[in-house]
Amino acid sequence: MRRLAWSALLIVLVIFLTFLVFYELPSADPAQLRAGRLATPALVAEIREKFGLDRPFYEQFWIYMKSVVTEFDLGYSYYKNVPVREEIFARLPASISVAVGAFVLWLAIALPVGILTALRPRSRTDRAVTGMTLFFLSAPTYWLGLVMLFLFARDIGRFPLVGGAGTYVPLSENPKAWFESLILPWIVLAFGFAGLYARMIGENLREVMALDYVRTARAKGLSERRVVVRHGLRAALTPVVTLAALDLGFLLGGTILVETVFNIPGVGRYAVEAIQNADLPAIQGTVLFGAIFIIFAVLVADILYAVLDPRVRY
Amino acid sequence: MALLELRDLEVAFRTREGIVRAVNDVSLSLDRGRTLGLVGESGSGKTVTALTILGLTRSEQTEIAGEVLLDGVDLVTLPESELRDLRGRRVGMVFQDPLSSLHPMYRIGWQIAEAVRAHERVSKKAARARAVELIRGVGIPSPEARVDAYPHELSGGMRQRVMIAMALALDPDVLIADEPTSALDVTVQAQILELLARLQSETGMALLVVSHDLGVIAEHADEVVVMYAGRVVEQGTRDEVIGAAIHPYTLGLLESIPHVDGPRMAQLTPIPGSPPSAVDLPPGCAFHPRCTYARPSCAELVPALLRVGPDHRVACPVLAPTSPLTPDKPRR
Numbered sequence: 026m027r028r029l030a031w032s033a034l035l036i037v038l039v040i041f042l043t044f045l046v047f048y049e050l051p052s053a054d055p056a057q058l059r060a061g062r063l064a065t066p067a068l069v070a071e072i073r074e075k076f077g078l079d080r081p082f083y084e085q086f087w088i089y090m091k092s093v094v095t096e097f098d099l100g101y102s103y104y105k106n107v108p109v110r111e112e113i114f115a116r117l118p119a120s121i122s123v124a125v126g127a128f129v130l131w132l133a134i135a136l137p138v139g140i141l142t143a144l145r146p147r148s149r150t151d152r153a154v155t156g157m158t159l160f161f162l163s164a165p166t167y168w169l170g171l172v173m174l175f176l177f178a179r180d181i182g183r184f185p186l187v188g189g190a191g192t193y194v195p196l197s198e199n200p201k202a203w204f205e206s207l208i209l210p211w212i213v214l215a216f217g218f219a220g221l222y223a224r225m226i227g228e229n230l231r232e233v234m235a236l237d238y239v240r241t242a243r244a245k246g247l248s249e250r251r252v253v254v255r256h257g258l259r260a261a262l263t264p265v266v267t268l269a270a271l272d273l274g275f276l277l278g279g280t281i282l283v284e285t286v287f288n289i290p291g292v293g294r295y296a297v298e299a300i301q302n303a304d305l306p307a308i309q310g311t312v313l314f315g316a317i318f319i320i321f322a323v324l325v326a327d328i329l330y331a332v333l334d335p336r337v338r339y
Numbered sequence: 340m341a342l343l344e345l346r347d348l349e350v351a352f353r354t355r356e357g358i359v360r361a362v363n364d365v366s367l368s369l370d371r372g373r374t375l376g377l378v379g380e381s382g383s384g385k386t387v388t389a390l391t392i393l394g395l396t397r398s399e400q401t402e403i404a405g406e407v408l409l410d411g412v413d414l415v416t417l418p419e420s421e422l423r424d425l426r427g428r429r430v431g432m433v434f435q436d437p438l439s440s441l442h443p444m445y446r447i448g449w450q451i452a453e454a455v456r457a458h459e460r461v462s463k464k465a466a467r468a469r470a471v472e473l474i475r476g477v478g479i480p481s482p483e484a485r486v487d488a489y490p491h492e493l494s495g496g497m498r499q500r501v502m503i504a505m506a507l508a509l510d511p512d513v514l515i516a517d518e519p520t521s522a523l524d525v526t527v528q529a530q531i532l533e534l535l536a537r538l539q540s541e542t543g544m545a546l547l548v549v550s551h552d553l554g555v556i557a558e559h560a561d562e563v564v565v566m567y568a569g570r571v572v573e574q575g576t577r578d579e580v581i582g583a584a585i586h587p588y589t590l591g592l593l594e595s596i597p598h599v600d601g602p603r604m605a606q607l608t609p610i611p612g613s614p615p616s617a618v619d620l621p622p623g624c625a626f627h628p629r630c631t632y633a634r635p636s637c638a639e640l641v642p643a644l645l646r647v648g649p650d651h652r653v654a655c656p657v658l659a660p661t662s663p664l665t666p667d668k669p670r671r
Contacts, residue, residue: 236439237434237439237440238441238442238443240390241440241502241505242442243395244426244431244432245505246426246427246458247423249419251457259444260443333444334444335444336489
């Protein structure tokens with residue numbers, strides 16, 4: 026309950042900060058931006074009045090805050106004159122597809138590889154994983170993404186296997202095309218995480234396997250498989266699960282680089298467009314949206330940890 | 340034939356600092372209904388000896404030689420799958436720290452039931468019912484409620500009772516207790532030792548108690564084996580080892596036990612020096628740098644175990660009675 030209250034407070038704080046940043050530091054007068062190129066002073070003044078831009082700061086914040094909380098109204102895009110909320114929701118499925126797909130892929134790689142490295146420390150697999158992790162973590166996403174496209178994309182690739190940039194189709198329209206358009210972004214996103222997680226799982230498991238209760242499990246006469254899975258992994262994965270929830274929440278808020286490189290119409294690319302167009306409500310909206318995802322993920326991670334480890338109580 | 344017999348057991352670990360010979364030439368035997376106490380300081384090899392009985396020290400870095408005979412079957416050469424079948428079923432183990440030895444994320448009833456289900460095809464419900472009975476058997480009040488407790492919700496003594504219940508779940512012939520009371524409060528220590536003695540008289544199991552505390556051993560063991568730096572320095576019946584100790588190390592241990600009935604300000608005599616490092620043992624008798632009776636010859640040869648009584652053997656040529664000075668067997 027206290028955690029929940031903290032999360033709510035944090036969201037209000039984020040709303041305030043995003044509001045403050047764009048109130049105090051607009052690159053141009055919002056009313057001017059809204060009015061467009063051929064604005065007459067009268068029109069600017071009218072807009073200023075209509076949107077309450079002439080009111081005092083706290084009143085403006087109150088209006089913004091109220092509409093965000095009660096109807097999740099993030100305002101109208103200056104650039105397109107449509108509700109920011111609708112724009113974000115329309116792009117959400119693409120961002121979720123990228124994030125969840127990458128998440129599944131990276132766990133599917135990290136789990137077996139991590140277990141393998143833990144049970145065979147300093148083996149060839151162990152070293153290979155360390156090397157791959159370093160490579161995928163050090164390689165910038167945009168570079169790795171472009172390399173992937175040049176290698177495998179159907180339009181420009183050397184080995185044209187899958188759809189390239191800008192081929193995103195919603196899952197509901199064509200699952201096969203959806204999958205093909207996303208496999209490269211998934212790989213680019215997942216491999217770095219997968220290496221990191223494989224090492225983390227491996228290190229945790231190696232530590233746990235040396236603990237007294239694992240010895241007890243062996244002394245009971247359990248099979249080694251059961252000792253590793255039920256006793257070792259159960260303890261080694263608990264911190265990893267909570268971290269994974271955090272990372273997933275982070276990705277759900279939009280993956281700016283990957284969405285840009287692969288031209289995927291997601292929330293991340295919308296944020297980039299919003300910045301390029303100085304579309305203040307849209308920037309505010311995407312930032313707030315990402316922050317809410319992260320705060321929610323933190324909450325979920327905390328709850329998961331308490332559920333998974335009976336020693337933890339809130 | 341003894342129920343459990345160790346013959347010339349040797350355990351060596353390959354480490355980066357070199358080979359650690361943790362256990363050398365350890366021979367002992369244990370029968371049903373009897374209690375054997377294995378005493379020594381930390382690093383003396385007593386715990387490694389106990390763990391090696393069930394093959395729990397097996398790894399790529401470990402070399403094990405000699406024999407561990409359970410009813411005549413050598414466990415050292417037994418394949419892992421067959422050894423696993425013996426673990427928990429014929430030989431149970433209780434460890435030093437019950438908090439770290441129980442899995443923190445599972446309910447105690449589940450952990451006990453798991454031991455049952457590892458060896459018997461019983462339903463989860465039946466295994467749980469067994470767990471409740473086992474918890475009752477080790478003297479934990481309101482077992483129906485405690486069966487669903489997590490280890491951290493119990494006191495240290497209760498946790499060790501849970502460990503004992505788990506080790507006895509399949510009615511083993513041998514119970515190995517590695518420092519069963521060292522992590523517990525003094526008052527609880529006595530309760531746990533009493534519980535072990537009661538359970539032993541009920542089941543007739545053999546009990547191997549490993550402890551650094553000669554006081555604990557002196558009170559409960561029928562036979563005593565004293566280890567120092569990976570070797571047996573003295574072994575025999577309790578009366579022989581405790582009542583008529585010969586080896587200077589055993590004498591030192593006996594002098595460092597506080598006596599409740601002794602004079603209030605009685606001096607405890609500590610053994611001078613500290614135990615040697617396992618990678619760099621002194622030549623000859625490993626105890627000679629700390630020994631007040633040491634002679635130059637002590638640094639030359641590892642002393643053989645000499646037979647000085649019906650079951651009494653001691654590895655000290657200086658203090659052993661000169662006749663019948665019969666070496667038990669040559670030592671490496």
